[in-house]
Amino acid sequence: MNYFITSGKLLMLAIWGFLIGNLFFPFPGQAALLFYIFLGLISVMHIMQLLLIYGAFAEKLKLTKADALQVFFFGVFKIWELKGRLTS
Secondary structure, eight states: OHHHHHHHHHHHHHHHHHHHHHHHSOOSTHHHHHHHHHHHHHHHHHHHHHHHHHHHHTTTOOOOHHHHHHHHHHTHHHHHHHHHHHHO
């Protein structure tokens, strides 16, 4: 399971790099617009995940700023890591 989480985090890091790189070096034609839309969607989804964690587990799980940033960038892969802190 730990290998899966690490692989997922590396994949998300590559996706974020690709999408943010498109802001500075846009792809030609309609591809840039598509990647702007993907960047917006992934940002909204990860903000929703972060708000869901704050709303559902605020009294049981205290997130540091570093944890919150990792949830934003890595999404469900960081949430799986935090699950261990929630059950103990």
